[in-house]
Amino acid sequence: MNLEVSVSPLASLPLPSGAHELAWSYLLDFVVADASMRGLGALHVSVPSAALVAPLELRASVSRNFGVKPNGAEAGTAVGREVGVALLGFERRLPAGATRLYSLEFGLLAPAALRRTRSETQGWQLERRLNVYSLPAYLWGGFIRVSAPLYSKALSDQAMFRMRRAFTLERSLAAFYHLAIWTRVC
Amino acid sequence: MLDRQAGIAQALAELDAWLQTMRQAGGYGGPVAHWWQNRYRYAGPGLDWRYEGLLSGYAVLRSKTAQPKWCTRLHCAAEDVRAGQLAEGSYSASRFELNPGDLGTPHEAAATLGLLRAAGHLGDREALLGVAKRNLDNLIAKLWDGGGFNDRPGVPGRVPNKLATLAQALMSYAEASGEEDYLPYAKAALEDTLRFQVAGGRWRGAIHQYAADTRRGDGRFFPYYAARCVPALVQASTLFHDLRYRRAAEQILAFLEATRAADGSWPQVVYRVGRADWPRWLAGSADILLAYVSLSELLPEAALERLLESQHPNGSFPTAQGFSSQLGQGAPGPVPDYRDVTPVVGWNDKVLRLLAELLVPGSTVPEAEVREFTTSVSVEGVPATFYESAHSMSIYSLRGEVFYAWAKDKPWAQTVSAEVDIR
DSSP states (O other), X not given: OEEEEEEOXXXXXXXXXXXXXXXXXXXXXXXXXXXXXXXXXXXXXXXXXXXXXXXXXXXXXXXXXXXXXXXXXXXXXXXXXXXXXXXXXSOOOOOTTOOEEEEEEEOTTSOHHHHTOOOOOTTEEEEXXXXXXEHHHXXXXXXXXXXXXXTOXXXXXXXXXXXXXXXXXXXXXXXXXXXXXXXXXX | OHHHHHHHHHHHHHHXXXXXXXXXXXXXXXXXXXXXXXXXXXXXXXXXXXXXXXXXXXXXHHHHOOOTHHHHHHHHHHHXXXXXXXXXXXXXXXXXXXXXXXXXXXXXXXXXXXXXXXXXXXXXXXXXXXXXXXXXXXXXXXXXXXXXXXXXXXXXXXXXXXXXXXXXXXXXXXXXXXOOTTHHHHHHHHHHHHHXXXXXXXXXXXXXXXXTTSSSOOSEEOHHHHHXXXXXHHHHHHHTTOHHHHHHHHHHHHHHHHHOOXXXXXOSEEESSOEEOOXXXXXXXXXXXXXXXXTTOOXXXXXXXXXXXXXXXXXXXXXXXXXXXXXTOOOOOSXXXXXXXXXXXXXXXXXXXXXXXXXXXXXXXXXXXXXXXXXXEEETTEEEEEEEOSSEEEEEXXXXXXXXXXXXXXXXXXXXXXXXXXX
16 A cells, blocks of 8 residues: 655644644554555545654554555555545545545534634545544543642542543544544445 | 473463464564553554563573574564664664554663574674664664653653663673673663662652652652563673662562562552552563562562463463453452453563573473463453454454454454553
8 A cells, every 4th residue: 555645734733742642643543554454555644743744654664555664665566446535634635536535623622723624525425433532531631730739649640541541432522633434425 | 390390381382382373574463451551453563672571581492492493483583673673773663552653662672682682692693783783872862861861852751660671771782792882871871760769668669650850759669660670780780890789679679579469469559658459460470570580589489370370271471450440449350351361462571581581491392382262351341252363363242242353464453442442
């Protein structure tokens, strides 16, 4: 599979650190794993930050059926004919011939400017939605920051586990990130 | 004694056979369950601390037995690390429970340490020393802040047990190469480790887990991580002719003795006030026992028995007891959590190494075959079945709902339910 990456910056996007680093690990893992397991021939990804390029390329390289080697060597033979597109940044135009779409949208926990980011999905059927960095996780994160001055590591450790347990939720509760997976129907 | 040695040899045979089922293109893979985070979706090779135990263990087996297969194991594992080195010196997917990612700590130093232990047994010793040097140079370039080593580039913070592993890799490179350029860095890392040892009181000898401002420890004391400091301190005591390091190691052992339970287990963490007992390591307890070996102390029999008796029928060792109690810290139920049962290469490598150290020289490790393995587990309170063969690993509910499915030759799991994808 051939991977093409572009950077399409999104204003107001938090740095991929802390809880957002964890969120991006979920998002990038899901996209690359799904593309790899489906045997896509090519995957075009636009990411909202240059800081996400290296993590994405590393995931592609360890997938082996991708065309990016650890040292950046040339792509190998494409595995299949399906083309996937991951619109994770500002750019929302779909290249021709794409049959699988990973579209990142922003939920109620995100700044208003990000929430306006949308993809055109006419002609696509929603297969699944992944809600990442949920409201309960956000609240537990706040509790961790508040409890830190109390210097109770036992308390903050328990809060950390509760935060991680609630980090992704199948139900469409308020979340920072929503990753929608679409299949072309026409 | 003879029965114990025969038992160790058999356990090694079955463990080694299982480990070979966990190989895929690029190296040893598999999911990860850990105190900090879990990774079940990514199950590809991890060039992390699993290679410390794998390379060290196979090197010891090569020395103690006349069996050629250990040389083959060494060659394969060393080649995994060499081939997976990135242009700047990092190793691909070296972050264990945070994989995929590079610049894993202490993981890259641990893998390099394993490589150094193996190098003397392999024909391309100089090439492997070159791999190690590039890795260590990169770690210094990225983490050294002028006074010590941070855990992340540009972010102040000391993690003493990771510093001990890094110091051990730096010292081992010096001993293997005859070059002394790294020794000042090793000393700095060791002095930082000593700085965060508890000098008195109930937890005398314990090592703080983290110092966010590089000055004050965080008041979390993990018996497992304290034990990981011991081999480095013992090595340093000899290399630098400084008994302070040995005394520090002996004080850690006293802390381990103070926290060991009657059944041979250790709590996960003790705090200044309170403790978190669960999960209690099973496969990982091998590193705690290795601390005793490093100091030439008698192993606590209950701890060794607990470890040996836990071995799965397929040769692997389970990760822990009590993951279901990580949240809340109540007593675990009768059915183990799926994370307890999941065998992780990056914990089983520690068992390989310990058992190799305990094996008497001149022994022969028999051949073994891997059996299918099925057992009851709980997934977020739902009764389920864990199944593993030589080719796959899966977890499914009693109604047949698939929580997890992974084909062992693939880097990504085919099915990961939300319950199992908790990180």
